[in-house]
Amino acid sequence: MSPSVKVMIVDDSATVRQVLSSLLDAEPDIEVIGTAADPLFALEKMNRNWPDVIVLDVEMPRMDGITFMKKLMAERPTPVVICSSLTESGAQTTVQALAAGAMDIITKPHVGLRDFLTGAGKEVAAAVRAAAKANLKRLPPMVAAPPKHSADVVLAAPVQAMHQTTEKVVALGTSTGGTQALEMLLTSLPRTAPGLVVVQHMPEKFTAAFAQRLTNLCEIEVREARQGDRVLPGRALIAPGGRHLLLQRNGAQYQVDVVDGPPVSRHRPSVNVLFRSAARSAGRNAMGIIMTGMGDDGACGLKEMHDAGAWTVAQDEATCVVYGMPREAVKLGGVDRSLPLQELAGAILAFANGPRSRPGEPSV
Numbered sequence: 001m002s003p004s005v006k007v008m009i010v011d012d013s014a015t016v017r018q019v020l021s022s023l024l025d026a027e028p029d030i031e032v033i034g035t036a037a038d039p040l041f042a043l044e045k046m047n048r049n050w051p052d053v054i055v056l057d058v059e060m061p062r063m064d065g066i067t068f069m070k071k072l073m074a075e076r077p078t079p080v081v082i083c084s085s086l087t088e089s090g091a092q093t094t095v096q097a098l099a100a101g102a103m104d105i106i107t108k109p110h111v112g113l114r115d116f117l118t119g120a121g122k123e124v125a126a127a128v129r130a131a132a133k134a135n136l137k138r139l140p141p142m143v144a145a146p147p148k149h150s151a152d153v154v155l156a157a158p159v160q161a162m163h164q165t166t167e168k169v170v171a172l173g174t175s176t177g178g179t180q181a182l183e184m185l186l187t188s189l190p191r192t193a194p195g196l197v198v199v200q201h202m203p204e205k206f207t208a209a210f211a212q213r214l215t216n217l218c219e220i221e222v223r224e225a226r227q228g229d230r231v232l233p234g235r236a237l238i239a240p241g242g243r244h245l246l247l248q249r250n251g252a253q254y255q256v257d258v259v260d261g262p263p264v265s266r267h268r269p270s271v272n273v274l275f276r277s278a279a280r281s282a283g284r285n286a287m288g289i290i291m292t293g294m295g296d297d298g299a300c301g302l303k304e305m306h307d308a309g310a311w312t313v314a315q316d317e318a319t320c321v322v323y324g325m326p327r328e329a330v331k332l333g334g335v336d337r338s339l340p341l342q343e344l345a346g347a348i349l350a351f352a353n354g355p356r357s358r359p360g361e362p363s364v
Contacts, residue, residue, distance in 0.1 A: 004031040005132040008051040010042040010068075011035075011083060012060045019114055020055060020083070023121035030128060037061070039068035051078065053131045055124070056102075058084045058093050066093060069100040079103050079131035081124075091209040098179040098206075099213065103131040103321075107203045130176055130294040134321045168194045168285050169231050169254050170348055171247060171278040171305070173271025175201040175293025177321025179210065181341055182291075186218045186236060188345035193220055194287075194352040195231035197239075197247055197256060197278070199269045201293065204242035211238045227258045239269035246277035247286075254282065265297035271325070275301025284309030287351045289344060290335075291315040293325035303334030311351055314338045 007030060009020050017035040024030045033049050036042035038060045054072075058065035065082070072078050083106040084094045094105060104127040108116060174181060178200050186196075202210060207224050214222035214236075223229075225237035225245055231254040239245035244264070246257040257277075264270035271290070275298055278286045288305040290298045292315055306312045312335050314326035319341040329335050339347055 004029050005053055005128060006031050006033045006049070006051045007053050007055060007128055008033060008042055008046055009035040009055045010037075010039055010060070010065075011055070011057040012037050013057070015114055016057070016083065016108065019118060020124065023118065023124060024055075024128065026121075027125045030125060039063040039065070039071075042068075050076070053128050054078055054080045055083050055106075055128065056080050056097075058082060058097055064093075066096050066100060069097050069102060073101045073136075077101070077136040079134045079136065081106060081127045081131050083108060083124075091205045092212075095179075095206055095209040095213050098210070099183060101136065101180065103127070103134050103176055105203055105206060130322065133294075134177060136321070168287070168352055169247065169278065169282050170194055170196045170287045170289065170351070171198075171274055171282075172196055172289040172291065173199045173274060173293075173298040173301075173325070174291035175267075175271075175295065175297065175322075175325060177292035181315065181319075181321070183214060183217065184341060185291075185344050186214055186220060186222060188342075189218070189220050189348065191219050191234040192352075193345075193348060194233055195254065196220075196236040196348075197225070197231060197245060197274060198236055199239045199245055199271045199274045199298075201267055201269070201271075201297070202241045204240070207238055207241045214238075225256050225258055228255055230255050239274065242268055244269050244273045246273060247281045248277065249281045265300075266295070267297050271298030272301035275305050279304040279308040279310065282310070284311075286310040287348065288312045289315070289348075290326050290329045291341075291344075292320040292322055294322045295324050296328035298325050299328035299332050299334065302329045303332045306334040306336065312336045313344065313347055315344065316340050 009017050011017050021032045024032050034045040040062050056065050080102045081104045082097050082102045211222050211224045220234045222236045224240050244259050244261050265272050288302050288310050290302050302312050314329050314335040316338040317323040
């Protein structure tokens with residue numbers, strides 16, 4: 001029998017600590033070894049018995065969760081699941097925690113907290129189990145945010161001609177570990193990169209702040225997708241949390257639909273939904289990329305893209321924080337190549353500059 005996952009809960013709310021402790025201790029493979037009202041108290045306890053996973057609030061007295069995360073990742077990397085209230089101001093802070101290495105987000109409301117946490121017990125336990133399996137040695141380094149000033153700060157960027165806008169599109173899906181992997185990938189792309197449509201498993205209200213952080217770091221534009229947004233070179237559209245993202249053809253152009261609907265593969269947004277729409281709307285003009293993540297969301301959709309003539313790539317096991325989604329896609333036979341994270345940007349540019357077929361195949 002494998003040992004239990006040891007968990008430390010750090011939250012300034014006594015209710016949260018009590019309810020989460022009760023819920024997690026009820027799981028046969030999880031053991032709560034301690035709770036603390038702030039990170040400094042937590043460190044005192046952790047130095048005596050280090051946990052496998054930390055469930056962490058963001059806004060706390062004495063030391064905030066972001067500072068604590070950075071300290072942990074620099075000194076003793078440990079998987080962290082963020083448990084934070086959903087507010088617009090808090091979303092920005094929580095995205096910073098994800099960028100610092102947090103594995104997942106559990107959202108908690110301001111009212112009805114006890115009932116919410118009780119109902120979300122299985123979700124919390126699943127997030128803890130997934131975090132415990134993460135390989136933090138594979139997390140890419142954080143990217144500093146240097147000034148992005150150029151002549152464009154004074155001169156307006158040239159408008160792209162219509163015939164240059166929608167020839168090819170990249171559909172990308174990721175989950176656990178994906179916030180850091182996406183940051184590394186997107187900051188490596190030039191403004192001439194093909195348009196990207198992205199699903200990152202993330203709750204509502206966080207995706208806008210996540211996209212804003214990335215656009216501040218990247219040469220390309222990154223933003224939360226809105227209904228009818230065009231897919232253009234130098235632009236990445238990220239699915240809003242809680243809604244599905246579909247790629248659609250509109251004459252000679254691609255655009256996105258942002259739609260409601262039930263969870264697919266247990267997720268909304270779902271990578272499978274995006275990939276299936278890309279297979280149907282773009283076919284061999286598309287490239288599909290599946291990256292680090294727990295579970296199998298995206299595996300079937302990537303196979304559909306592959307069968308429709310798209311070029312399909314999986315992040316390799318050596319650079320994934322969690323090699324779940326890519327493994328399932330490989331097992332289904334939907335992956336043309338597996339590549340390390342640091343080579344994905346080059347693969348995207350090779351696809352953009354190559355013939356309208358899979359790289360290595362004759363053009364039709």
